[in-house]
Amino acid sequence: MGFSLVPDIRVDSIFEITPEMLASRGISLLLLDLDNTLAPYSKNPPSKELFLWRERMESAGITLFIVSNTKTQRAEIFARSFGVPYIDGAKKPSPRGIIKAIEGCGKKASETALAGDQIFTDVLGANISGITSIIVKPIKFINPLIALRYYIEIPFRLMRKKELTNE
Numbered sequence: 573m574g575f576s577l578v579p580d581i582r583v584d585s586i587f588e589i590t591p592e593m594l595a596s597r598g599i600s601l602l603l604l605d606l607d608n609t610l611a612p613y614s615k616n617p618p619s620k621e622l623f624l625w626r627e628r629m630e631s632a633g634i635t636l637f638i639v640s641n642t643k644t645q646r647a648e649i650f651a652r653s654f655g656v657p658y659i660d661g662a663k664k665p666s667p668r669g670i671i672k673a674i675e676g677c678g679k680k681a682s683e684t685a686l687a688g689d690q691i692f693t694d695v696l697g698a699n700i701s702g703i704t705s706i707i708v709k710p711i712k713f714i715n716p717l718i719a720l721r722y723y724i725e726i727p728f729r730l731m732r733k734k735e736l737t738n739e
């Protein structure tokens with residue numbers, strides 16, 4: 573909570589997030605970062621695996637919602653084909669887009685988590701908004717700057733023990 577850079581939950585990928593993990597914390601709304609969390613920057617369509625994961629979440633009563641910082645049309649194209657509502661240009665770590673998504677879904681902060689690959693946007697934004705923060709590993713290092721950012725973030729990632737799943 574507050575201005576903490578420490579995630580509440582750490583997993584290796586989005587696929588390690590299970591409905592049970594969320595339900596045990598009273599979470600029924602999962603906000604999702606797009607770039608490098610659901611798909612690499614350059615590749616557009618959601619994978620088959622991602623569709624299966626979405627079905628598993630939704631049939632367990634978990635609402636999914638994309639909150640992306642991207643200002644390109646990419647978020648819209650991806651979200652439409654994934655079949656999940658979205659907000660783009662969210663300016664995380666600003667809580668504005670995050671709060672808008674929560675209110676739009678008629679949920680409370682205590683029922684919401686945000687999963688993303690970046691400490692300084694996703695985790696910080698979630699913590700400022702008073703929701704559960706979930707850090708995933710970036711799917712791919714597209715350029716050296718992303719790799720550098722990742723190494724700077726490592727200490728904050730490691731402050732949270734990796735979540736154990738049954739999968």
Ligand SMILES: [Mg+2]
Nearest residue numbers: 605607608689
């Ligand atoms: Mg990202």
